[in-house]
Amino acid sequence: MSRPYAKLPPWIDFGLIPLINLVVAFAVAGLVVLAVGESPVEAAALMLRGAFGYAEGVGFTLYYATNFIFTGLAVAVAFHGGLFNIGGEGQAYVGGLGVATVALSLGVVLPWWLNMPLAIVLSFACGALWALIPGYLQAKRGSHIVITTIMFNFIAAALMVYLLVNVLKPAGTMAPETRTFDAGAQLPKLRGLFELFGANLGGAPLNVSIFVALVAAFLVWVLIWRTKLGYEIRTLGFSPRAARYAGMSETRLIVVTMLISGGLAGMMALNPVMGDQYRLVIDFPQGAGFVGIAVALMGRGHPAGIIPAAILFGMLYQGGAELAFDMPSISRDMIVIIQGLVILFAGALENMFRPGVGAAYQWVRFRTEQPAGENVEEAR
Numbered sequence: 001m002s003r004p005y006a007k008l009p010p011w012i013d014f015g016l017i018p019l020i021n022l023v024v025a026f027a028v029a030g031l032v033v034l035a036v037g038e039s040p041v042e043a044a045a046l047m048l049r050g051a052f053g054y055a056e057g058v059g060f061t062l063y064y065a066t067n068f069i070f071t072g073l074a075v076a077v078a079f080h081g082g083l084f085n086i087g088g089e090g091q092a093y094v095g096g097l098g099v100a101t102v103a104l105s106l107g108v109v110l111p112w113w114l115n116m117p118l119a120i121v122l123s124f125a126c127g128a129l130w131a132l133i134p135g136y137l138q139a140k141r142g143s144h145i146v147i148t149t150i151m152f153n154f155i156a157a158a159l160m161v162y163l164l165v166n167v168l169k170p171a172g173t174m175a176p177e178t179r180t181f182d183a184g185a186q187l188p189k190l191r192g193l194f195e196l197f198g199a200n201l202g203g204a205p206l207n208v209s210i211f212v213a214l215v216a217a218f219l220v221w222v223l224i225w226r227t228k229l230g231y232e233i234r235t236l237g238f239s240p241r242a243a244r245y246a247g248m249s250e251t252r253l254i255v256v257t258m259l260i261s262g263g264l265a266g267m268m269a270l271n272p273v274m275g276d277q278y279r280l281v282i283d284f285p286q287g288a289g290f291v292g293i294a295v296a297l298m299g300r301g302h303p304a305g306i307i308p309a310a311i312l313f314g315m316l317y318q319g320g321a322e323l324a325f326d327m328p329s330i331s332r333d334m335i336v337i338i339q340g341l342v343i344l345f346a347g348a349l350e351n352m353f354r355p356g357v358g359a360a361y362q363w364v365r366f367r368t369e370q371p372a373g374e375n376v377e378e379a380r
Contacts (some may be wrong), residue, residue: 008358014300020353021298022312026347029338034223043323043330050322051315055194057322059204060208063271065314066206066305067285069213070268071292072310073220074261076301078145080224081257082237087134087149087287088265090156091127095266099273100168100178102279105190115185119270120212127266128259130156141252143363145258153289162283177281187275207275216264217303223260233257242367248249265289294343316342 007013024244030040051061071088077087102119110118124377140279164176194201224230236243236253272284282352289312300310301306345352 005380008354008361011359014314014358016300017354017357018298018300018305018309020357021345022342024353025342026338027342028345031182032334032341033330034336036334038284038327038329043327046317046326047315047323048175049319051319056202056204057197057318058199059190059201059206059379060318061311061314062210063206064203064317065310066210066213066271067288068269068291068295068310068313069217070271071196071265071288072295072299072306073216073292073303074263074268074289074349075084075296076299076306077224077233078257079296079301079345080237081233081253082228082240083135083138083145083257085131085134085149085258085261085265085290086146087152087262087267087292088292089285089287090149090153091130091262092268093153093156093160094130095123096269096273096280096284097163098124098126098266099269102169102317103111103181103185103274103278104178107182109184112187114188114269116208116212116274119185119274122261123266125266126271128263131258131262132255135255135262136358139254141367155336157283161282164280168280175281178279179275181278185274186235189247189275197297198376205272205276207271209271209275212267214307216267217307220264220304229256247374250365259318265292273298291343298342303349306373312342313339330342350365 008017019080026044030044033040050057057332071092074091075085076089099119099122102115102122106115106118130152131149134143134145137143137148138145143244161176164178168178170179171174187209189201189204190206190208190210191201193323222235224232232243232253233256235246235248236250236257243253260355268285268288272286273280278333279329295306295309295313298309299307316335316339320332320338324332324335
């Protein structure tokens with residue numbers, strides 16, 4: 001992705017600056033907690049304890065993080081192509097239709113380890129197809145990708161409501177959801193893995209789809225930085241004019257990039273639909289598509305940064321729920337404010353501290369290199 005300022009060393013660009021943004025976000029959030037008469041230190045301790053203090057909390061944190069890894073990767077791939085895919089929510093929604101199709105038709109016939117690859121393929125295909133039209137409109141008609149992907153979120157929500165109410169809902173029931181999947185379409189939880197370390201996962205829905213998310217992160221890294229297609233996508237994102245001058249098809253790259261991005265978002269459905277709820281329900285993405293934007297920004301579009309950023313937002317979700325329970329004066333709305341502050345500083349204001357950090361780095365570098373230069377002159 002292009003950068004508005006001078007290039008900095010990776011440890012500053014991908015480590016120090018996101019850390020500074022995060023510290024400032026939590027500092028401002030601490031002022032909000034202080035304003036309602038509570039201790040920011042105690043609130044932070046409760047949030048950390050709720051997210052990482054016991055095995056069940058860790059399980060919930062990683063469960064949420066799994067969703068955010070998928071949607072963060074989806075947004076990041078589009079970013080590298082110079083596209084802003086805000087349609088991850090709708091693409092994940094439609095991806096759930098692909099997961100449910102496999103689960104409802106083959107759950108009674110095949111075991112989970114055969115149904116899971118089929119669900120991955122179909123969820124990717126459904127999410128990709130839902131991103132195809134916005135990508136095509138951007139490439140061929142110049143329609144702005146932000147507008148079309150937002151619109152397609154609403155269309156996806158309306159489509160899924162119609163299907164769940166009129167097509168997929170079992171006869172004689174009122175709830176707009178499919179029937180419960182058979183055992184062959186239920187992904188196993190990771191309780192056994194936690195028990196090997198003497199920990200009890202409890203009711204946390206953490207399941208094997210987290211490994212699918214990690215594999216997807218590795219494959220995105222290979223795609224973007226180790227393949228010709230990835231080089232072309234990054235070239236398009238950095239300079240469309242340079243891509244055209246090099247003979248690259250801008251139309252093809254935009255469409256392919258959106259297909260990959262939408263497919264990754266669609267795969268997010270695997271975690272809640274097959275790994276937790278065991279049925280397709282209304283609004284199962286629960287905002288994960290939008291959180292993926294902040295995850296991709298905080299992770300600088302790199303899988304190595306997206307994974308810890310996703311875990312951070314998983315901590316905010318799980319730790320925030322624990323905090324609202326243990327500290328009643330802090331409502332759920334205040335937790336949303338804290339999450340919004342993190343998104344604000346990690347996303348919209350990500351470059352606020354970059355000029356100062358860059359100037360400080362150049363000054364320190366100059367000061368450390370200057371004596372060596374003087375010694376050389378003296379030796380001559």
